Amino acid sequence: MPELKRLHAGHAPAVLAFELANRTYFAASISDRGDDFFDQFTDRYNASLTEQEAGICAFYVLVAEDGSVLGRFNLYDLEDGTARLGYRVAERVAGRGVATATVRELCRMATVMYGLLTLRAATSHDNTASQKVLAKAGFVSVGPATPADLGGKSGTWYQRDLQS
């Protein structure tokens, strides 16, 4: 049974393998991380852990029984009871409800672990899968997302009230 775990240093090799294996798949719907992300992976990974320790962000990995990473689910900019949600799921388990179930789980955890009251997420007009994930996890559209929000694409901001 895959488990949702808070990111730690020991996850680094599996996270890198996940990002490399799915780079082309992800780039079809969201902006590519860029070569720098992979060239400077260790430094960036450690910087993320420092941000997490500071309580600015909270990073989660969905880990399979064999230790491989099936998905990443992140909460950014935790402040004033709200945060921004981002996620990506491996191509090899696409379309099996992994993102939907894990976003629902993270919504429950966000209140218990971090005292969050709302979550926000932006997705592009052409990212049907992500729109479905958000709708099924109880998010509603709250306004337009600009190309600056979405790495060059237009889309929609969604929000979920975690108390409902």
Ligand SMILES: CC(C)(COP(=O)(O)OP(=O)(O)OC[C@H]1O[C@@H](n2cnc3c(N)ncnc32)[C@H](O)[C@@H]1OP(=O)(O)O)[C@@H](O)C(=O)NCCC(=O)NCCS
């Ligand atoms: C978006 C993403 C996380 C969805 O992950 P997933 O685990 O495959 O999603 P689910 O299985 O929970 O599917 C949710 C819905 O999307 C649909 N879906 C999945 N992949 C799809 C695709 N490529 N095109 C259209 N619909 C798709 C599923 O059929 C399901 O709809 P249904 O409930 O009506 O059957 C995954 O495609 C991904 O990582 N994409 C790249 C990164 C990304 O877009 N992140 C979101 C940024 S806002």
